[in-house]
Amino acid sequence: MKQEPEMAAADTVEITEEQFTAEATAFLEANAKRKAERREFVWGEGPDNAALFEEIDRERERQELDEAKAWRATKYDAGYGWIGGPVELGGSGLPRKYERIWNQLEGQFDTPDGGFFGIGLGMVAPTILTHANPEVSADVLPKMFRADIVGCQLFSEPGAGSDLASLQMRADRDGEEWILNGQKVWTSGAHYSEIGEVIARSDFDLPKHQGLTGFIVDMNAPGVDVRPLRQMTGGENFNEVYFTDVRVPDSHRLGDVNQGWGVALTTLMNERAAIGGGSGGGGSFTKLAAMATHYGVNGDALTRQRLAEIYTQGKVLGWSNQRTMDGLRAGRTPGPEMSLSKMGLVRQMDATSNFVSNTLGEKLAVDTGEWGTFSWAGYVLGFPAMRIAGGSDEVMRNIVGERVLGLPKEPGIDTTSPFRDLRVGTQRSE
Template structure:
């Protein structure tokens, strides 16, 4: 089948999205003071979270009905089978509308779906892929532990075979959205005698199963988008094992590469955030001083360069490679620059809430940014990845 022209696809996408949500007001200083003034890098648990999730599920179901829930995905699992650039076109359309925050689905759609495509069984793909893309199923990551963060392979959660099941015991931490999730992709140690990277296995865990306990982690922002998860005698059928027994590390690597790809892609989505930073400076400083103009220009240029760089990594159409670590590093670096400029422009209004729209709200970005710099691999670990696997520099002495 011939791919649609860009114009036809954009018209189709616009029609579907416009049927669900109103169009955003055009950017610029004239809209200062309108709408939600939160500036966040992660979806935050709040009183309206249940309503946001319900709206998100309605929206994703509408997209699935019109074949737009997984534009680049295989048709047999509800996808459209189009090249990735059509997904970029769809994101450009969505950016113009007031839609529910899809940050809740980042792991489900951008990480778990491609991981199951590569490592899942036919039954697992049939059972989960459509639901993950339509938000009927929400998933989380059960990787990091209190003593195994950057050194993930040093984890201590155990999985012991018991007939047709595995019994899991351990503790996971920093699991985004675990309190909302139906399933979790969990890595556990199945062979304590094997080298640490080779004795690990991954499982899809039912988050409502007996023995699963989710506790919120309160953040600097006041929100609680992350959780710690305790697994006590949790039984997981062997049919929910992803990949080979003791072969979980390649599954984890695939998921992390796709996670970094998703975070890296979001540099392009942040055009609205850059525009808002410019609006902030114009509002607070009238006229904008020369030093701030220079810093704003630097943010604008580096944001554009990061989008073009990331697009170059992804245009090949193959699986994500280690170079996606650089895309994630670019994202966090630019967000830090945005945060720094906003803090300097706002001065005390950045830390003290005067009640003026759009000022103190920037503190949420500043306080949430350290979490993003840890998620998907810490900046320090990713610099090692770029040095060793992209630039082929000598490894650190360990």
């Protein structure tokens, strides 16, 4: 199915949806097993795992990563690894609707977990496609979509988490290279990534939003030190990364010098699209309703109200995401409305966490082996991270207020307040 690079892009869209579906199905039938028919959910039966983040040891993680890489390479070589990507960069050059068809088909088969590539392909790759040197894009993107290399995102810092523009990691130019020094934190997948997208401060004399520059960095370069961070869930999904005199060629710069804020926004909008489009982990409404029935509280008015709110929030979130996805399929770039989806998901997850805590009580904190109890601890303990991932709740509200609703920008150290003359000790001149 995959077209040769020398073929014109117009030729790649001639395949009909029926032909594509038939060919893709044949490929999947030949290379994967169909999932068993999904049974109706019954409380006490089936897998008992509601955690937001799967806690596995590094050895098992590496094994699963190798399996996921092998599967991604197989489908990429067959033309299904980057269906909507430009032909000249190794994609198949097909409209977005074919990606949707593929995802629906692949979901019917038992294939390795592709979550390892979510950040790299969903956030970093679109940024590289938009801002990187064409030669670098042509080299890096095919390798990313084939899973020859994995990408991570290096934005947050210990002193600049929610306020990304306040980051202090240095990028000093040295001829045709840049020297990076500083620390990043909360970096998912840094320990198994080959490249990373990093934003650093290249000019400390400019206002904080204007002195930033983006780069693609080799995660195996001398001076890059990745250290795991243990969460209260017990897992180590995140890392802190130290850069000590790490050299990056200028050809691996993203965008223009000191224009890294625009680069960061490209990544963040795609990140919020990915997070906002999530399903909330193990907290499906069906499970929650079954939990209420099992513990005999499904007739309680307050419990029913909480369940109704969770269901309503999920439906509204789904409609909002559908509108956003339709826009993306139409070619529109993710915008500040992504913050609404992210806020909606967090709100639903908060309601789910509270519902589970109130219903299970002490069963949530003590592992007695009872089905559907202690397993929810991974959800409740993992949920707070979602308030921060992709931008904190407070930052999301500011974005929606300022860029969606058009409200005045919140006063800060880099903004002018209309009330500056009313501050204590300030003389107002007439």
